Amino acid sequence: MIDKSSTLLLSDPPQEASREQQAVSKLYISQVCKNFQLKGHKTLCAVSSVSFEVQQSEICILLGPSGCGKSTILRMVAGLESISAGRILLDRQPITGPGRDRGMVFQSYTSFPWLTVKQNVEYGLRVNGHSRAERQDITNHFIDRVRLTPFKDAYPDQLSGGMRQRVAIARALANGPEILLMDEPFGALDPETRWQMQELLLDIVRMENMTVLMVTHDVDEALFLADKILFLSSHPGTVRERIPAPLQNSAKPTTKESMYEIPEYINLQKKIMHLMREVTYDPTS
């Protein structure tokens, strides 16, 4: 149920001119709430009145403290979690459950260990009944994109963490999704690998014209990848701030070093750090 009172508290109420927004937005999220049923007839309001849009080919990043409902929002978009109230539209169609139009990459390694890299990437096409020739072409293309061609017959256990996440990305993209959903995809990787993965991801997403909704804890990662950052606060999870990136699309820096040469990025980094401190619950205060 929609809690009317809480919508009034929203810092940035969604405009009522949303008909137009709906028409152009790739992903349209309006007044979405999620209540979890807890033991003893209690409910937990994990997400409250969240509204935002993601445009075609845009990289939108959800940033915020632990437990603010980032994963929950992503899972609702993926159709893995039901929506308690509000609407989520992808290409103007309401979401009713998981589907191949929304590819998902999890933080944990989810490559199927009994399949080779090639078979993993091919999986979606196979269960959706594509012909062998078609599968072959698409699979090779995306394995090449994530630079795993020399390892296409290897099994996931023979790969490093970064390589496994690249398999997961290729697998999601090979299925031809409208949007790529990623929940801290590089959270388990070491810092250098993270860097390389971020640059690789930016490159692929640009090439494939992909729309991305991604969750991260990492401020640098958000700055580097985002066209738009949504900063969330917790208890209950709401959008605290909408932050457009200083530079958009092709103007964005393509390496991390070059990003830090742009003063706007440094300033934004500081601003986000301040926000982080504000929203993080401090038991001593």
Place this chain on the structure above:
Amino acid sequence: MTQLAEPAILANFEIKKQVPKRVQVLLGFASWVLFFLGWHLLATNSQINQQLFPPPLKVFTALWMLFAEENFLADVLQSVFRILASYGIAIAIALPLGLLMGTFPMVEAFLNPLVSPFRYLPAPSFIPLLLMWLGTGDEQKIAFLVLGVIWFLITLIMDNTQAVPMELVETAKTLGAGKGSILRTIIFPAALPNIVDTFRQMLAVSWTYLVIAEIVAATNGIGAMMMRAKRFVHVDEIMAGILVIGFLGLLFDTALRLLHWQLFPYLHRSQQKNLYAY
């Protein structure tokens, strides 16, 4: 305070430290040699009645004679047949049920309250019933062996299936896989390694029940031979029977272990170095 020097022999006992392969083999071999030596010394002691507790050499001779003169091989094959037939039937029923119960909580809620308590009914208590319903032939022996393991198999396969990580299932969902596809292409292959391990462990239980099955109203099989030997106080033959059962159990266990390595190589090379890092 003075620190007492550690005796030299204790220096070899390091907590959780890997022992070299050669030493491992040597130690394993030594324990068997000591076992047979102890047995021999005990049995040849003048206080001991050798007819009731024969030394190892006598047991091995009896084993040889059984195969050479009493057509013991037919008994052994009969027992192996009973094990394989009953286990095959048990798997054919338990595998689909366990998979469905582990995948669909609805099926679990319906069947688990029924299946679970059956594990606590001792299978041997069904023998009188089975004897009346099925007679004393192979049908009765096989039915008993099926009853002995099937409840455990069902619940363990259910557990193995439930242990499949949810992320794998959710990944498949977001790739557009339907329920049938997920069961066939994700849950089954993901649970299979543990299911094969379950098969291996429960097979040991089957061998335990085999002796019980063949002690009651049986004319052939390893257990029946042992009962015949008992009538004539041929303790050496009884011991030979025990050795054969132990050997066969170990053989089956090893075969299933090798099968596990063969089927799931990706679970057995985690110690190996990654092909490439980044």
